[in-house]
Amino acid sequence: MVNLKESSKETEKEIMKFLKTKLGEKDYKKLVRINNTKLYRFISKYVELCNPDKVFVCTDSPEDIQYIRKTAVRNGEEKELSIDGHTIHFDGYYDQARDKKNTKFLLPKGVNLGSHINRIDKDEGLKEIHTILKNIMQGNELYVRFFCLGPKNSEFSILTVQLTDSSYVAHNEDLLYRSGYEEFKRLGDSDEFLKFVHSQGELENGVSKNIDKRRIYIDTQEEIVYSVNTQYGGNTIGLKKLAMRLAINRASKEGWLTEHMFILGVHGPKGRITYLTGAFPSLCGKTSTAMIEGETIVGDDIAYLRKKGETIHAVNVEKGVFGIIQGVNSIDDPVLWKTLHKPGEIIFSNVLVTQEKDVYWIGKNENIPERGINHSGEWTPGKKDAEGNEITPSHRNARFTVNLNLLENMDQRIDDPDGVEVRGIIYGGRDSDTWVPVEESFDWVHGIITKGASLESETTAATLGEIGIRKLNPMSNLDFLSISLGKYIENNLNFGITLKNPPLIFSVNYFLKSRSGIFLNDKADKRVWLKWMELRSHKEVEAIKTPTGLIPKYRDLKRLFKETLDKDYPKEDYIKQFTLRIPENLAKIDRVMDIYRTNVPDVPKILFEVLEEQKQRLNKARIKYGSYISPEKFSSNKEE
Ligand code: SPV
Ligand code: MN
Numbered sequence: 001m002v003n004l005k006e007s008s009k010e011t012e013k014e015i016m017k018f019l020k021t022k023l024g025e026k027d028y029k030k031l032v033r034i035n036n037t038k039l040y041r042f043i044s045k046y047v048e049l050c051n052p053d054k055v056f057v058c059t060d061s062p063e064d065i066q067y068i069r070k071t072a073v074r075n076g077e078e079k080e081l082s083i084d085g086h087t088i089h090f091d092g093y094y095d096q097a098r099d100k101k102n103t104k105f106l107l108p109k110g111v112n113l114g115s116h117i118n119r120i121d122k123d124e125g126l127k128e129i130h131t132i133l134k135n136i137m138q139g140n141e142l143y144v145r146f147f148c149l150g151p152k153n154s155e156f157s158i159l160t161v162q163l164t165d166s167s168y169v170a171h172n173e174d175l176l177y178r179s180g181y182e183e184f185k186r187l188g189d190s191d192e193f194l195k196f197v198h199s200q201g202e203l204e205n206g207v208s209k210n211i212d213k214r215r216i217y218i219d220t221q222e223e224i225v226y227s228v229n230t231q232y233g234g235n236t237i238g239l240k241k242l243a244m245r246l247a248i249n250r251a252s253k254e255g256w257l258t259e260h261m262f263i264l265g266v267h268g269p270k271g272r273i274t275y276l277t278g279a280f281p282s283l284c285g286k287t288s289t290a291m292i293e294g295e296t297i298v299g300d301d302i303a304y305l306r307k308k309g310e311t312i313h314a315v316n317v318e319k320g321v322f323g324i325i326q327g328v329n330s331i332d333d334p335v336l337w338k339t340l341h342k343p344g345e346i347i348f349s350n351v352l353v354t355q356e357k358d359v360y361w362i363g364k365n366e367n368i369p370e371r372g373i374n375h376s377g378e379w380t381p382g383k384k385d386a387e388g389n390e391i392t393p394s395h396r397n398a399r400f401t402v403n404l405n406l407l408e409n410m411d412q413r414i415d416d417p418d419g420v421e422v423r424g425i426i427y428g429g430r431d432s433d434t435w436v437p438v439e440e441s442f443d444w445v446h447g448i449i450t451k452g453a454s455l456e457s458e459t460t461a462a463t464l465g466e467i468g469i470r471k472l473n474p475m476s477n478l479d480f481l482s483i484s485l486g487k488y489i490e491n492n493l494n495f496g497i498t499l500k501n502p503p504l505i506f507s508v509n510y511f512l513k514s515r516s517g518i519f520l521n522d523k524a525d526k527r528v529w530l531k532w533m534e535l536r537s538h539k540e541v542e543a544i545k546t547p548t549g550l551i552p553k554y555r556d557l558k559r560l561f562k563e564t565l566d567k568d569y570p571k572e573d574y575i576k577q578f579t580l581r582i583p584e585n586l587a588k589i590d591r592v593m594d595i596y597r598t599n600v601p602d603v604p605k606i607l608f609e610v611l612e613e614q615k616q617r618l619n620k621a622r623i624k625y626g627s628y629i630s631p632e633k634f635s636s637n638k639e640e
Helices: 010-030 037-050 062-074 124-133 167-176 181-187 238-254 286-290 334-340 442-450 486-496 523-536 555-567 571-578 580-599 606-625
Strands: 052-056 086-089 103-107 120-121 141-151 160-164 194-199 215-217 226-230 257-259 261-267 274-281 295-300 303-308 311-316 320-326 346-349 372-374 375-377 400-401 421-430 439-440 456-458 470-472 504-508 543-545 551-554
Touching: 010 052, 010 103, 037 124, 037 141, 037 194, 052 062, 052 606, 062 086, 062 141, 062 167, 103 124, 120 124, 124 215, 124 226, 141 167, 141 181, 141 238, 141 543, 160 167, 160 238, 167 238, 167 320, 167 346, 167 400, 215 238, 238 257, 238 486, 257 486, 261 286, 261 303, 261 311, 261 421, 261 523, 261 580, 274 286, 274 523, 286 320, 286 523, 295 311, 295 439, 311 456, 334 400, 421 442, 421 523, 442 486, 442 504, 456 580, 470 580, 504 523, 523 555, 523 606, 551 555, 555 571, 580 606
Parallel strands: 052 141, 086 346, 103 120, 103 215, 160 194, 194 226, 274 421, 421 504
Antiparallel strands: 141 160, 215 226, 257 303, 261 274, 261 295, 303 311, 311 421, 320 400, 346 400, 372 375, 439 504, 439 551, 456 470, 543 551
């Protein structure tokens, strides 16, 4: 086997000879137009190990990209649907979400990144994964693809190479990422690129058969991620959450941030566009906020943030959306709805396909079809799985992949190599009983600690396992951390602390319920919260100071509800939504402090101080006003 570390001329010659034979003249030529011996080593090592029958090197040319698309349909990984350009892909019944249990960091013996980060000894893990990969692609074709994470020609961006035997994965990445072959040609003989090796493994009825050997192993030292015996995008699309883990590690070393954030252009008065980023755990409204009517989208999932002078700038790592389709409907999501119903390249996954080759998903405002094909095979209502659970028409984590340029609300600055200036950062989770719908923090440190690092959410179908359990999910990034949580929080604190005007930090809660369990807000109300945050970031509205932060004044929301939604906003609604719930807030702080105290030994001490101060403010307010305090009680505490 070729050793990645070897560099003698002799070996290089051997590598080139091997590649020439294995790739064939045409693809070999495409590869060597990129002059990079590190790249050759990597590719030859895994071509030799995985031993595909054929290797296709994909350049940025339309013909090459077309080849991948066509292959996905020809080999059955995708099937064409009734609308031109639309295809459907199914993942296995037990392969519908990110597999947290089998996603592990390859770490040297004795190195531990904390209890929240899954690890395996590097030697042991490498041995295991290389054994699984041996000859795994025999009889199949391997696709080599080059991409650029972030805009081209930008200091934010990172180059990547993906090896995969799945044309679905290769096709998906084409819609989601900027092509990088030409960028690689400019890179020279550098090893500054991320590497991904994926194999769906042996297939049975078109889906990965050996899911008991599903593994996602991450090597942050070599910047390689291995993913095998799985097809679900979150486990296989190397450039998405796998690259994110590598990028978090790089960012930590270099002093910038990789975040699980959308970037949204909020349209303020007089044509002004203000950029806000938002971190929400999966399935908590991140994509629907990013695509919201009336505003423009830069990105919906992953952002790189860097300091530029006295400000923070962000770029979208991606150029497309791998979004959750459940609940998308013509009323709440008009822009997306339109896109999903017109010709254009869209990959649906794990939805229901009808006899007419149309798609149906849970929450689509149409009648449920009487039959169809879904991730369980032939489906009729009431069908049960092997465990006796009823199978829904589409999976709750069913997705669509679309290039942002198919959406009419794509922001013009998506490819700006300098990124966009971030004026506000939003943290939001699935919280039925504690946080008010929208609130600004007192300052950067208060925001990072009481909002970002205190973000809790109920678990969802985006990962395998039980749903609806309240868990701490700092910055909604916990699943993707490749550094210790304490270090990550410290990086976040340091990032904004020295800036004269750091972005404001907000929390939102779309899921607040009344005591009787009724949602206190409509889905559309988030449009108003965004407008309020936009104005706050320009100091154009006042706010009311409470023990937990700064909340909107009734009169501003009333105006914004009218202007944005043409809706009346009764004072009673405001009072219910913005009542400060002291017992719930105190209980939350205790839960959060307890986790940090017991599980995160390296968390900066300031976290406890800031949370302790918040507790004291809450206790004082309780003595003065009682346990549930109407915002009107605080309304004389003006904060400009
Ligand atoms: C998420 O779950 O946060 C996603 C989809 O954006 S996945 O690629 O599965 O991470
Ligand atoms: Mn995500």
